[in-house]
Amino acid sequence: MARSRLTPERESELYAAVLDLLREVGYxxxxxxxxxxxxxxxxxxxxxxxxSKPELVARAMRxxxxxxxxxxxxxxxxGDFRAILEMAEEHKMEEDAALMRGLxxxxxxxxxxxxxLRELLIEPEIEAxxxxxxxxxxxxEVAPDNxxxxxxIHMIIGAFIARSIIEDLPPDPAFLRSYxxxxxxxALGV
Amino acid sequence: MARSRLTPERESELYAAVLDLLREVGYxxxxxxxxxxxxxxxxxxxxxxxxSKPELVARAMRxxxxxxxxxxxxxxxxGDFRAILEMAEEHKMEEDAALMRGLxxxxxxxxxxxxxLRELLIEPEIEAxxxxxxxxxxxxEVAPDNxxxxxxIHMIIGAFIARSIIEDLPPDPAFLRSYxxxxxxxALGV
Numbered sequence: 001m002a003r004s005r006l007t008p009e010r011e012s013e014l015y016a017a018v019l020d021l022l023r024e025v026g027y028x029x030x031x032x033x034x035x036x037x038x039x040x041x042x043x044x045x046x047x048x049x050x051x052s053k054p055e056l057v058a059r060a061m062r063x064x065x066x067x068x069x070x071x072x073x074x075x076x077x078x079g080d081f082r083a084i085l086e087m088a089e090e091h092k093m094e095e096d097a098a099l100m101r102g103l104x105x106x107x108x109x110x111x112x113x114x115x116x117l118r119e120l121l122i123e124p125e126i127e128a129x130x131x132x133x134x135x136x137x138x139x140x141e142v143a144p145d146n147x148x149x150x151x152x153i154h155m156i157i158g159a160f161i162a163r164s165i166i167e168d169l170p171p172d173p174a175f176l177r178s179y180x181x182x183x184x185x186x187a188l189g190v
Numbered sequence: 191m192a193r194s195r196l197t198p199e200r201e202s203e204l205y206a207a208v209l210d211l212l213r214e215v216g217y218x219x220x221x222x223x224x225x226x227x228x229x230x231x232x233x234x235x236x237x238x239x240x241x242s243k244p245e246l247v248a249r250a251m252r253x254x255x256x257x258x259x260x261x262x263x264x265x266x267x268x269g270d271f272r273a274i275l276e277m278a279e280e281h282k283m284e285e286d287a288a289l290m291r292g293l294x295x296x297x298x299x300x301x302x303x304x305x306x307l308r309e310l311l312i313e314p315e316i317e318a319x320x321x322x323x324x325x326x327x328x329x330x331e332v333a334p335d336n337x338x339x340x341x342x343i344h345m346i347i348g349a350f351i352a353r354s355i356i357e358d359l360p361p362d363p364a365f366l367r368s369y370x371x372x373x374x375x376x377a378l379g380v
Contacts, residue, residue, distance in 0.1 A: 104355070105298035108291075114355075122356060147372035151349075153356060155373060158348015159341075165294070165304075166312060166343060182337035183345060187373045 006049065014039050015060035022099060027057065027106035027113065054116035061103070062120050064096065069128035077136040077190055081180055085173050097171055101164060126153055141190055148187035155184050196239065204229050205250035212289060217247065217296035217303065244306035251293070252310050254286065259318035267326040267380055271370055275363050287361055291354060316343055331380055338377035345374050 006014070017039045021030050032053055036043045050056040072083035088096075107114035133149055136142045142149065159179045163171040196204070207229045211220050222243055226233045240246040262273035278286075297304035323339055326332045332339065349369045353361040 102298070105295050107355070108295035126356070147368065148376065151369055151373050154348045154352035154369065155345060156348070157352040157356065158344045158346070161351050162344035162347040165297070166316070166347065178337065179341055179344065183341050183373070183377045186338065186377045186379070189376070 012063065014041070015063045018056060018060040019064055019099065022057065022060075022102065026102055027110065030057070032056075052112065052116075054110065054113040055120070057103070057113065058116035058120040061099070061117070062124075069125055069132060072132065073135065076139070077132070077141050077188070078185070080132050080135075081184075085176060088176075089173050097160065097164065100160075129153060136188075136190070142188050146189055148189075151187070152184065155179075155187065159183075202253065204231070205253045208246060208250040209254055209289065212247065212250075212292065216292055217300070220247070222246075242302065242306075244300065244303040245310070247293070247303065248306035248310040251289070251307070252314075259315055259322060262322065263325065266329070267322070267331050267378070268375070270322050270326075271374075275366060278366075279363050287350065287354065290350075319343060326378075326380070332378050336379055338379075341377070342374065345369075345377065349373075 014035075018030075018035055021034055021038060025034070030053070032043050032046050035041075035056070036046055046056065050059065069084055072080045072087070074080050074083050103113065103117065107117065129152055133142065133152060137144050137149070148155075159176060160171045163169055163175060169175070204225075208220075208225055211224055211228060215224070220243070222233050222236050225231075225246070226236055236246065240249065259274055262270045262277070264270050264273050293303070293307065297307065319342060323332065323342060327334050327339070338345075349366060350361045353359055353365060359365070
């Protein structure tokens, strides 16, 4: 794939249009035709650049997150989490949460979407979390054999899903801060 | 609704047929016609007894769980959780987890299903968890102002969802036991 043929500006523009369409119609109703029309490009170009709808959507999601978890290197685990929450606040976390929820439901009937999200979005994020936790262990903040180290992702996913599905409330930063203090830090012994 | 017209045996038989159909075709493809045919009853009877497909499905799910969380009253919080896991083991938790995942995805496009599941399944379970935690507080096992008391459901949902979606593994009892020890008990200070 010759992704280099597009300028970074044009690529961002395309991704923004994909996310707008996703918000408007959802994953199942989003077609490559609609993306082509909205972005005034040809379907052939879209397929040449991204191969498939799942990959286009996963890359658009990835590029909408301007900072990765891994960049939050503040010198303490609490500081790193605080920095992530601040980035999230700046970038309309609630809107993204709605998008993620929609995709999360779409994966049920689209295994190729799950595959693309795993490779392009979920695994890099998990890896970044692991690095963040590894730094905390290296600094002596968390015991290297603390069994909660393997479950940080589970705890955080639970906060997002239970908040929105069970409580029908947005997972806003104040809630997440309280959850980190009540659950994640005590489990990690921080 | 004159639910009393059915014998308990007949009701169980109907619910079992609904769950079989759910496993076979999923929520969206499950029709009241198919339930009527499978159970040799009339659609009129089904609607008279249950009002709607979401209510029928939510009641069938509820009755497939022969024991409620609230019945696990062993005298300690660890014992109560152990008893829940044992009940779950006896009752093919993994099969139920697949069913729950399917329904969880179906709620995205069926708000009336979410409503029925909330009223008939989720809220009674959350209430039972609250009672279990309340007993632990009364016994002095958990501090009454421990902020994790409000997040036990979040932690447990996270274990189930992250395990199946992110890790692509079943949330089996051994995993849940390890998660309780690593996350839930330390957060609760037990």
